[in-house]
Amino acid sequence: xxxxxxxxxxxxxxxxxxxxxxxxxxxxxxxxxxxxxxxxxxxxxxxxxxxxxxxxxxxxxxxxxxxxxxxxxxxxxxxxxxxxxxxxxxxxxxxxxxxxxxxxxxxxxxxxxxxxxxxxxxxxxxxxxxxxxxxxxxxxxxxxxxxxxxxxxxxxxxxxxxxxxxxxxxxxxxxxxxxxxxxxxxxxxxxxxxxxxxxxxxxxxxxxxxxxxxxxxxxxxxxxxxxxxxxxxxxxxxxxxxxxxxxxxxxxxxxxxxxxxxxxxxxxxxxxxxxxxxxxxxxxxxxxxxxxxxxxxxxxxxxxxxxxxxxx
Numbered sequence: 001x002x003x004x005x006x007x008x009x010x011x012x013x014x015x016x017x018x019x020x021x022x023x024x025x026x027x028x029x030x031x032x033x034x035x036x037x038x039x040x041x042x043x044x045x046x047x048x049x050x051x052x053x054x055x056x057x058x059x060x061x062x063x064x065x066x067x068x069x070x071x072x073x074x075x076x077x078x079x080x081x082x083x084x085x086x087x088x089x090x091x092x093x094x095x096x097x098x099x100x101x102x103x104x105x106x107x108x109x110x111x112x113x114x115x116x117x118x119x120x121x122x123x124x125x126x127x128x129x130x131x132x133x134x135x136x137x138x139x140x141x142x143x144x145x146x147x148x149x150x151x152x153x154x155x156x157x158x159x160x161x162x163x164x165x166x167x168x169x170x171x172x173x174x175x176x177x178x179x180x181x182x183x184x185x186x187x188x189x190x191x192x193x194x195x196x197x198x199x200x201x202x203x204x205x206x207x208x209x210x211x212x213x214x215x216x217x218x219x220x221x222x223x224x225x226x227x228x229x230x231x232x233x234x235x236x237x238x239x240x241x242x243x244x245x246x247x248x249x250x251x252x253x254x255x256x257x258x259x260x261x262x263x264x265x266x267x268x269x270x271x272x273x274x275x276x277x278x279x280x281x282x283x284x285x286x287x288x289x290x291x292x293x294x295x296x297x298x299x300x301x302x303x304x305x306x307x308x309x310x311x312x
Contacts, residue, residue, distance in 0.1 A: 001236045004029040009071040011035045011105070012078030013051060014043040016185040017124060017178075020228045021075055022049055028232075033069060037078065037101075057100035062108040066116070073235055074109060077124040079155070095150050102154040103161065110165045110173055120240070122174045122231060125159055127220075127246075128152035129177070130284055140287040141177075141242055162242070172240045176231065179246035179286045182303070183224035184310050192221065192303075195253070196310045199261060202268055203311075215254035215274035220285035222247040223300045230297040239294060246286025247299045260307040 008025050012018040013034025022032050026048060034051045045051055056062040056078075066074075079101045106123055113119055130139045131148040147153040158175075165171040182192040198210040227245045234243065254274050261268050292298055300306070 001238055003236065005031075006072040007031045007033070007070070008073040008075065009033050009035060009066075009069060011056060011074065011076045012124075013049070014040055014045070015077055016181075016183055016187065016224055017077040017228060018075070019043070019046065019185045020183060020224055021077070021231060022046055024228055024232055030073075033071070035065075035078070055100075056108060057104040059108050059111075062105075063112050066109075066112050066119075070116070071119055074119060074121045075124075075231070076106060076109060076121065078105065079124065079126070079151075098150050099154055102151075103157045106158045107161060110161065110171055113171055113173070114165075114169060117172065120172045120174075120235060122176055122234065123158065123162060125175050125177050126151065126155045127177060127179045127284060127286065129156045129159060134284050137282055137284050138287050139177075139244065139246075139284050141244060141290065159242075166240065174234055174240060175242040177242060177244045177286065178227065179220045179222065179244075179284075181222040181224040181227050181245070182310075183306060185224065186310075191219070191253070192256075192307065193310070195257060196307065199257070199264075199268075199311060202271060203264060209271045209273060211273040211275060212253060212257055213275045214277045215252065215257070216276040217253050218250040218282050219253060219256075220247050220250050220283060221256070221303050223303065223306045225306070226300045230291065230295055233295040233297055237295065241294075243291045243295070244286040244288055245291060245299075246288050247303070248286060248288045250283060250285050251303075256303055256307065259302065259304050260311065263304065263308055264311060 008030050010018050010022050013022055014036050025032050032049045034049050035054050037055055054065060109121055128148045128151050130143055130146050132146045134146050135144055145156045147156045162173050162175045166173055186193050201207045202210050230245055
């Protein structure tokens with residue numbers, strides 16, 4: 001499908017996925033409007049993209065806005081989230097932000113779509129839907145929910161609503177079940193940007209030694225640029241279903257750091273203190289076989305390239 005001349009609304013446009021998908025759509029001559037609830041001066045706007053400050057969790061506001069804009073595609077990446085260590089604090093202090101940005105906002109979008117069925121909606125969802133006490137580590141589309149915290153719970157409710165509308169009304173909605181992914185657009189406070197900052201300080205001689213805690217902890221981590229390439233393929237192919245985006249494997253934090261540092265200066269490895277956890281857990285990761293088959297998409301084989309880009 002030729003995307004030239006189409007109109008896209010990107011919700012959460014100043015976040016990592018919002019910025020990347022906006023750039024990729026712009027490269028394809030799509031007219032992009034970014035919607036954001038808050039303006040963050042540390043998240044620069046992209047030239048050539050219109051940004052609107054708006055709260056789409058309000059139904060009347062949402063319908064009026066969408067009726068005026070009439071986008072061909074809506075990408076909803078605006079859910080309130082944070083790193084695993086900071087998410088609990090947000091859930092305890094401001095749970096309404098999570099509820100508003102997940103189930104409430106998505107319900108507004110898909111209710112509006114009932115009268116505007118030419119618009120396609122893609123909703124970013126979190127693997128937190130399965131992360132509390134998983135019955136299995138490899139998550140598939142039919143895996144039983146095991147939501148972690150309020151964020152996981154309301155991502156789960158959002159996913160259920162998407163499935164309901166697709167089955168009941170044949171709505172053109174895609175749920176994007178996203179596992180950990182990173183890029184140079186990632187917010188500070190998340191694992192990989194924190195690792196990158198430590199390595200840069202070591203490389204530039206600002207510190208003589210760095211410590212990497214829980215270095216034997218396993219994670220599923222991928223390139224956000226690569227994920228967004230997959231999102232583009234969904235709209236190009238006109239598919240309407242759920243997709244899992246994951247690296248499809250788990251690796252240790254230590255292996256990520258060692259691979260990146262060895263590529264810039266192998267001697268720096270002598271100045272890294274790797275601290276192991278006594279009880280390393282193996283996290284969930286996604287079964288990407290269907291995503292690969294239907295989209296002709298594959299995850300980057302290693303997070304190595306992404307880390308090197310962030311280290312430059």
